[in-house]
Amino acid sequence: MVDALFAGEQLSKRFGGVVALTETSLEVRSAEAVGLVGPNGAGKTTLFNCLLGVVRPDSGSVYFDGRRIDGLKLHQRARLGIGRTFQRLELFSGMTVLDHLLVAKRARGSGARMWRDLLGIGGPSREEMDDADRVLELVGLSGYAHSMVESLSLGHGRLLELGRAIIGRPRLLMLDEPSSGLDSAETAVLVDVVRKVRAETGAALLLVEHDLDMVSVLVDRLYVLDFGKLIADGPIDQVLADEAVRTAYLGTASVAGENSAVAGAEAAGVDEL
Amino acid sequence: MSTFITYLIPGVPVGCVYALMAVGLVLCYKTSGVFNLAFGAQAYVSALVFYLTVESLGWPIWAGALVAIVLVSPAIGVGLDRLLFRHIRAAPSLVKLVVALALLIGIPTTMKLLFGSATRLNPPSIIANANVVYHFGSYYVSRGDVVTVLVTLVVVAALGILFRYSEIGLHMRAAVESPRMLQLSGISAERVGAFSWGLSSFLAGLAGVLLAPLFSRVSSLDFTTLLVSAIAAAALGSLTSLPLTLVGGIVLGIGQAVLTGYLPLNSVLATGLRPAFPFVVLVVLLLVMPGLRGAMEVTDPLSGCDPPPPPLAASVRDPRLDRVARIGFPIFLAVFVISALTWVPSFWVFILTQGLAFSIMFLSITVLTGMGGQISLCQAAFAGFGAFTAGQLAMHLGLSVIVGALVGGVIAAAVGVLVAIPALRLGGIALALATLAFSLLADNVLFPLGWLGNGATGVTVPRPAIGPISFAGTRAFFLLALVALAICSTIVIMVRRGMTGRYLAAIRGSELAASTVGINVAKQKVIVFALSAGLAGVGGAVYASTQGSVSPTDFNYFFSLVFVVLVVTTGVKTVEGAINAGMAYVILAQLLSYIPDHPAWLQRFSGIEILLFALGALGYVIHPEGVVEFQKRFWTERIARMLDRFGSEEGEAEGKDASDGLGSPVAGMFPAVPRAPGGSGDAGGW
Numbered sequence: 001m002v003d004a005l006f007a008g009e010q011l012s013k014r015f016g017g018v019v020a021l022t023e024t025s026l027e028v029r030s031a032e033a034v035g036l037v038g039p040n041g042a043g044k045t046t047l048f049n050c051l052l053g054v055v056r057p058d059s060g061s062v063y064f065d066g067r068r069i070d071g072l073k074l075h076q077r078a079r080l081g082i083g084r085t086f087q088r089l090e091l092f093s094g095m096t097v098l099d100h101l102l103v104a105k106r107a108r109g110s111g112a113r114m115w116r117d118l119l120g121i122g123g124p125s126r127e128e129m130d131d132a133d134r135v136l137e138l139v140g141l142s143g144y145a146h147s148m149v150e151s152l153s154l155g156h157g158r159l160l161e162l163g164r165a166i167i168g169r170p171r172l173l174m175l176d177e178p179s180s181g182l183d184s185a186e187t188a189v190l191v192d193v194v195r196k197v198r199a200e201t202g203a204a205l206l207l208v209e210h211d212l213d214m215v216s217v218l219v220d221r222l223y224v225l226d227f228g229k230l231i232a233d234g235p236i237d238q239v240l241a242d243e244a245v246r247t248a249y250l251g252t253a254s255v256a257g258e259n260s261a262v263a264g265a266e267a268a269g270v271d272e273l
Numbered sequence: 274m275s276t277f278i279t280y281l282i283p284g285v286p287v288g289c290v291y292a293l294m295a296v297g298l299v300l301c302y303k304t305s306g307v308f309n310l311a312f313g314a315q316a317y318v319s320a321l322v323f324y325l326t327v328e329s330l331g332w333p334i335w336a337g338a339l340v341a342i343v344l345v346s347p348a349i350g351v352g353l354d355r356l357l358f359r360h361i362r363a364a365p366s367l368v369k370l371v372v373a374l375a376l377l378i379g380i381p382t383t384m385k386l387l388f389g390s391a392t393r394l395n396p397p398s399i400i401a402n403a404n405v406v407y408h409f410g411s412y413y414v415s416r417g418d419v420v421t422v423l424v425t426l427v428v429v430a431a432l433g434i435l436f437r438y439s440e441i442g443l444h445m446r447a448a449v450e451s452p453r454m455l456q457l458s459g460i461s462a463e464r465v466g467a468f469s470w471g472l473s474s475f476l477a478g479l480a481g482v483l484l485a486p487l488f489s490r491v492s493s494l495d496f497t498t499l500l501v502s503a504i505a506a507a508a509l510g511s512l513t514s515l516p517l518t519l520v521g522g523i524v525l526g527i528g529q530a531v532l533t534g535y536l537p538l539n540s541v542l543a544t545g546l547r548p549a550f551p552f553v554v555l556v557v558l559l560l561v562m563p564g565l566r567g568a569m570e571v572t573d574p575l576s577g578c579d580p581p582p583p584p585l586a587a588s589v590r591d592p593r594l595d596r597v598a599r600i601g602f603p604i605f606l607a608v609f610v611i612s613a614l615t616w617v618p619s620f621w622v623f624i625l626t627q628g629l630a631f632s633i634m635f636l637s638i639t640v641l642t643g644m645g646g647q648i649s650l651c652q653a654a655f656a657g658f659g660a661f662t663a664g665q666l667a668m669h670l671g672l673s674v675i676v677g678a679l680v681g682g683v684i685a686a687a688v689g690v691l692v693a694i695p696a697l698r699l700g701g702i703a704l705a706l707a708t709l710a711f712s713l714l715a716d717n718v719l720f721p722l723g724w725l726g727n728g729a730t731g732v733t734v735p736r737p738a739i740g741p742i743s744f745a746g747t748r749a750f751f752l753l754a755l756v757a758l759a760i761c762s763t764i765v766i767m768v769r770r771g772m773t774g775r776y777l778a779a780i781r782g783s784e785l786a787a788s789t790v791g792i793n794v795a796k797q798k799v800i801v802f803a804l805s806a807g808l809a810g811v812g813g814a815v816y817a818s819t820q821g822s823v824s825p826t827d828f829n830y831f832f833s834l835v836f837v838v839l840v841v842t843t844g845v846k847t848v849e850g851a852i853n854a855g856m857a858y859v860i861l862a863q864l865l866s867y868i869p870d871h872p873a874w875l876q877r878f879s880g881i882e883i884l885l886f887a888l889g890a891l892g893y894v895i896h897p898e899g900v901v902e903f904q905k906r907f908w909t910e911r912i913a914r915m916l917d918r919f920g921s922e923e924g925e926a927e928g929k930d931a932s933d934g935l936g937s938p939v940a941g942m943f944p945a946v947p948r949a950p951g952g953s954g955d956a957g958g959w
Contacts, residue, residue, distance in 0.1 A: 054785070074788035084789050092782030095775070103779045106772055107791035114800060117771025118764060124772070149782075164790060 004063065005030045005204050006082070006172050011050050011060035013043075020046040021228045023060070028172060033198065033205040035215040035236065038225035039248060044208045045087065047225065048176055051206075052084060053077050064172075079108060083165030083203075084174040089157045091149040097160055098145040101132040101167050108168030131167060139163040139193050155186035159193065166197050172204045173197070179211045191217055212240070224248065278412060280534030281527050286418040288526020289425035290484045291551075292519045294503030296429060297476030299512050301350075303449040304469040307358050307369050308702045311376035313500030315474055316481030317493045319346045321384055323482045324396045324491050338399050342478040350474025351467050357891065358470075359463060362452070367648055370705055371893050374650075375838050377500075378831070379887025381493035386877050386884065393492075396485040421483050428479070429519050436515075445469055494831070501713070502529075504706055505555040511562070525551050549717045552710030559703050560695055597909075610755065619747045624863050625856070626747070626819045629754040632855030633761050633812030635840045636848065637805040640765055642837070643845040644774060645801035646781035648705045650833045651692065651712035652809045657828030658685040658715075659810025660817035661725050664732025673737040678757070678814035685810025686803040693802035697795055712830035720825035731824025734817040750819065757815050761808055762848045768804065777801060835883060842889030844899025853901050858882065 007027035013020045021043045028034045038044050049055040051062055053074050061070050064080050072080075092100055102124045106112060109128070116122035124132070136142045139159040144152065152160060158178055165173060175194070179187045191214055198205060209215050215222065215236070222239040224232040226248040232239045239245055294312060301309050319341045326337035353376065361368055398417050405416040436442040444465045447455045452462040480503075481496065488495045502525055509521025533547045613622050634656045641647050662684045663677025672680075696707045720726030736745045737753070744753045768774055776797050779787045788794050817823040839858055844850025861882040868878050889900050896903040 052789070073793075074785075075791050075793045078789050078791035086786070090783045090786035090789075092779040092786060094782055095778050099775055099778070103772075103775050103787075103792070104790040107776075107787075112772035112776045112797075114768060114771075114773050114804070117773050118767050120767060120771075122771035122773065164786075168791065 003029060005032075005065060006051070006206070007063045008047070008051050009061050009063070011047065011057045011062070013046055013050055013055065013057045019228050021050065021057070024225070024228070024230055025060075026051075026223055026230070026233075028204050028206050030171075031198075031202045031204055032221065033207070033219045035219035035222045036206065036208045036225060037210070037212070037215060037222060042225040042248075043228040044225055045176065046228075048174065048206075048208055052082070052174065075107075078168075081168070081171035082174060083168055083170030083172070085158065085161040085165055085176060085178055087177040087180060087208075089154070089161065091152075091157055091160065093150060094148065096146050096148060097141055097152070098132055098136070100149065100160055100164050101135055102128055104164045105131055105167045135163045135167045138166075138196060140189060154181050155183070155189070158182065158186070158190060162190065162193055162197075166201070166203070169201055170203055172206065174206045174208075176208050177210060178207070179209060179214050187211065187214060190214075194218060216240070275411060276534070277531065280531045282412060282414060282530075283418070284527035284530030285523055286421040286526070287484075287487060287530065288506075288523035289422050289519075290480045290487070290522075291499070291502045291506045291525055292522025293425055293428060293476050293480040293483070294499060295506035295510065295518045295522050296432065296515060297473035297480070298503055299507045299510065299518060300432075300445075300469055300476070301473040302512065304445050304452075305354065305358060305448075305466050306362065306366075306452075307373060308366075309473075310370070310373040310500060311353070311380060312473075312477045312503070313496040313498075314377050314380035314493065315346060315349055315477040316484070316499060317381055317491070317496040318349060318384060318481070319478035320396065320481040320485040320491050320496070321388065321393070323399070324393050324485065325388060327397045328393075334397065334399060334401070337397075338482060341482055342475060346474045346478025346481075347471035350470040350477075354467050354470040359466065366702055367642075367646070368893060370648060370702060371837065371841050371890055374834055375841075375887040375890035375893075377497065378834055378838060379884050379891075382881055382884035382887065384493070386881055389877055392490065394490050396489075396491050398486040399482050417486065424479070424483070425519070428476070429515055433515055441465070441468060497831070498713075501555070501706075501709060502551040505551040505558070508555055508558045508562075525554060528554070549710075549714045552713045556695075556707050556710045559707055610752075613751055614748050621863075622747045622751050623819070624859050626751045626754045627816065628856040628859040629751070629758045630812055630816035630819050630855070631858055632852040633758050633815055634809050635812075635836060635851035635854045636761050636765050637807075637809035637812065638836060638840040639845060639848060639851045640768070640808060641801060641805035642840070643847070643850075644765075644769055644777045644781075645798065645805070646777070647798065647801070648708075648837065649802075649805070650705055650709040650837065651715065651830075652805070652836050653828045653830065653832035654712045654715035655685045655689055655806040655809035656813030656816065657720055657726060657825065658688050658806075659813035660734070660823050660828065661720070661727070661732055661813075662810070663814035663817055664727075664734045664823065665724065667734050668732060673739075674734050674814060674818040675737045675739070677734065678811050678818075681814040682807040682811040685813070686807035689803045689806025690799055692806075693799045697798050697802070709830070709833070712833045716825065716828075716830050720828070726825040726828075729824060729826075731822050731827075732817070733822040734814070735821070736818050754815050754819065757811065758852070761811060762852070764804075765808070765848055773797075773800070835886070838883075838890045839886050841893050842886045842900055844902040846899065847902060850899050850901055858886070861885065 004027035007025070009025050010023045011021055011025070012023050024043070024047055026034075026036070026047065036044055036047065046055060050057040050060070053062075053069075053072065061068055063069065064077070064082070069077055069080065078084075092103070095103075105128050106124070113122060133142070133145075136145055139162055141156060141159055141163065144156065149157065149160065162175075162178070173194070178190055178194075182190065194205065195218070197203065205218065207215060207219055219236055222233065222236045223230055224239060224242075224245045231248055232242050232245050294316065298309065298312055301307060301312075322345050323337045323341035326332045326340055327334055332340075357372060357376075358369070361372065400417045400420040402416055406413045407416065407419065436446060444455065444460055445468070447458075447460070448462055448465045448469070452466070455462045455465065480499070484495075484499060485491050503522070506522035506525050507518055509524065510516075510518030529547055529550045532550055536547075613625055617625070634652065637652050637655065638649075641649055641652075659678065659681030662681035663674050666672040666677045666680060667674060692708065692711050696704050696711075721728045726732070736743075736750050738744060742749075744750045776787070776792055779790075779792060780794050780797055784794050813823075813828065816827075820827070839854040840851055843853040843857065865878065865882055868875055892900055892903075
């Protein structure tokens with residue numbers, strides 16, 4: 001526990017009669033890249049939201065940097081150094097791309113002060129502008145700095161979310177299904193950016209993703225969630241070879257057991273997923 | 274105990290009427306997603322039609338009731354659905370709320386235009402021999418009360434059966450879950466919507482006709498109050514359960530009646546708390562029942578399939594528009610000021626000064642709604658706090674109104690913070706209702722207090738002097754008010770251009786995302802609420818000094834509703850929108866007051882400025898940026914095209930670029946609008 005940067009312990013959550021999460025624990029060490037996979041409805045997003053405080057877990061606790069953060073609000077957790085993206089885009093509609101970054105940069109920095117605005121000195125500093133330009137270049141959106149976000153494609157929207165998450169130099173980057181809805185070229189850009197950012201800042205990564213290609217490229221360690229429970233965790237190669245994981249992901253438990261030819265086909269299929 | 278029961282009995286029929294209204298409200302809200310504040314006005318229309326047919330035309334009661342409740346009221350409901358609400362299904366709740374608000378104040382004005390504004394006392398009861406009294410031991414109950422209760426029980430039971438056992442009831446329940454899903458199942462969600470609008474409006478009409486005799490007059494104000502009682506009753510029923518809503522209504526009616534009975538006669542508490550009681554209940558409920566707030570946000574699980582609503586922000590302005598404004602505005606300002614100081618009759622200068630004061634108050638809405646994305650229905654109350662503070666300081670300490678306005682602004686801001694902290698947990702419709710509740714509380718309980726609004730007498734606010742320079746004269750004070758407006762406008766512009774403005778824009782765009790980048794959303798909302806209340810307070814003090822004396826009626830809750838509608842009409846995003854609203858309001862009202870008394874029907878047109886603005890606010894559906902902003906863009910585009918046609922080749926290229934940006938404010942604006950680094954992403958302008 002002590003050496004983990006970010007950890008959820010024994011998290012449970014039910015929505016009415018539906019048990020979304022049962023005593024699930026997960027940890028991300030400093031500078032480590034961790035993946036979280038599982039079939040649709042496995043509780044990935046619920047776990048994600050419990051960790052971030054979007055949803056309050058029924059029981060269990062969350063730690064960041066050795067400190068318990070259950071009581072902290074969303075923005076307080078963000079200020080600890082957690083940047084995130086959303087599965088369904090959450091951009092600031094009506095704002096320009098550049099302003100997204102400036103706002104995020106300032107929110108992690110000195111914050112907005114109304115008296116400074118009134119004196120006309122509250123605007124973005126040279127340093128903030130430079131930082132924003134650098135991030136725009138990194139995510140490849142330099143040409144769009146003054147575009148309204150409504151005019152961005154989904155892929156560019158995701159890259160902007162990523163830029164917004166990294167401009168505050170987070171110690172932990174949490175990506176919620178970043179590739180959903182993207183084509184392979186856009187996904188490649190995204191992977192490239194995440195790698196660059198991690199190489200540059202050493203941020204830890206928690207990636208929730210369906211695209212196993214992307215997961216295996218980016219991640220060292222993998223958690224597999226099914227029906228609200230962790231069914232496997234460990235180094236990625238080991239986990240992907242695990243029988244239970246393949247069964248859960250491909251949903252052919254009995255067949256796989258009876259027919260080795262099918263099981264073999266599945267094993268080959270895993271890589272194509 | 275027996276006194277208690279004596280007090281309790283008259284509360285029951287009133288409570289039943291609240292419940293009828295509440296059921297209609299919930300029905301409409303759940304099936305169509307519109308929290309129809311206009312129900313108060315619709316109930317008023319039915320009561321009026323019933324009165325006119327029976328009293329003025331001498332129709333039999335059954336015929337009047339048939340026309341008022343079964344024909345007119347549902348027809349209005351279905352009409353509103355067809356013409357307005359059906360088209361804004363996917364719009365943000367703010368838009369729906371503004372439209373309903375415009376109807377709430379526009380419909381009674383329309384009625385006045387159609388049928389004159391004569392006082393209509395002692396409306397007939399729909400119930401024959403309503404005054405016959407039955408005795409039960411030492412208690413007595415009128416026949417009218419008994420029938421009211423029975424009618425309510427029958428109607429609620431019938432609705433219950435309709436929902437449970439009929440096909441249309443099933444469809445309506447499905448529409449509550451998801452109109453889209455209903456549509457996909459091959460059932461017209463629009464027909465179901467129209468049916469529930471008709472049905473709920475029928476309930477509003479019934480409530481109106483039943484309630485009018487209890488008020489012993491037909492006046493639109495009573496029905497606005499009825500509306501909020503109904504909202505409180507609906508909240509007691511968690512906005513879902515029919516029987517609970519019925520119980521909620523009756524509990525409210527009884528509570529109000531018993532409270533009136535026990536409070537000392539003629540005290541502020543007795544006269545004030547009675548009308549405010551439902552609001553107090555409402556606010557307490559909103560605060561203590563978190564589930565209720567969830568129930569107030571109606572979302573279709575398939576809403577992601579809807580096309581995105583039109584962006585609320587006026588996203589991009591033609592740079593040439595700014596250029597024109599940069600040259601044109603100083604010229605206009607100079608002409609305006611010189612005119613006001615020289616040849617304009619002093620009476621009109623006084624009117625214009627009023628306009629300046631309103632403009633300052635309206636800036637508070639620019640800040641809160643335009644920048645903060647929140648809606649408040651208590652801005653007039655904040656203005657009242659500023660005005661009364663200035664008045665009390667002047668009366669007791671002899672302080673100049675300049676100091677008074679500053680202190681008033683600070684006090685209004687502090688009150689704003691006090692209101693904001695609990696209200697912020699709400700947001701959306703719940704916030705609007707909570708602020709409306711505060712408005713009524715201020716009206717009925719706080720402002721009558723001697724040390725604040727000083728009741729009907731009000732406070733006097735003499736015009737100030739700075740050293741030897743007196744601002745007592747009309748023109749001199751005009752200048753001072755203009756300076757005050759200039760300072761307040763600058764504050765708003767600076768805040769919007771700075772980081773605070775960007776924070777607010779971010780929160781408006783996505784609260785969730787704003788907090789995940791580390792913005793303390795709650796804190797920003799309190800700040801914007803305080804700034805807004807402070808501006809309203811300063812505006813109130815300036816207004817008070819313009820008038821010389823003000824009383825609580827000058828800051829009636831109704832003005833809070835009108836304020837929002839006014840500013841939304843002209844443009845809630847820009848400072849000039851607020852100023853246009855302030856000026857247009859006073860000038861129109863003054864011009865309309867010149868309408869001659871003869872012939873008598875002409876008189877009906879005086880005071881319709883509110884109707885004009887209400888109609889303008891309906892335009893919010895199509896032009897969320899406001900009429901003024903829309904017109905400006907429209908004409909720039911026109912002129913740009915004309916110039917292109919006659920202009921040189923260079924001009925053509927430039928013009929084409931810009932008109933592209935204008936034509937589609939969302940897409941492809943990048944090349945059209947070069948922007949200075951660090952420029953505001955919000956609607957520019959001054």
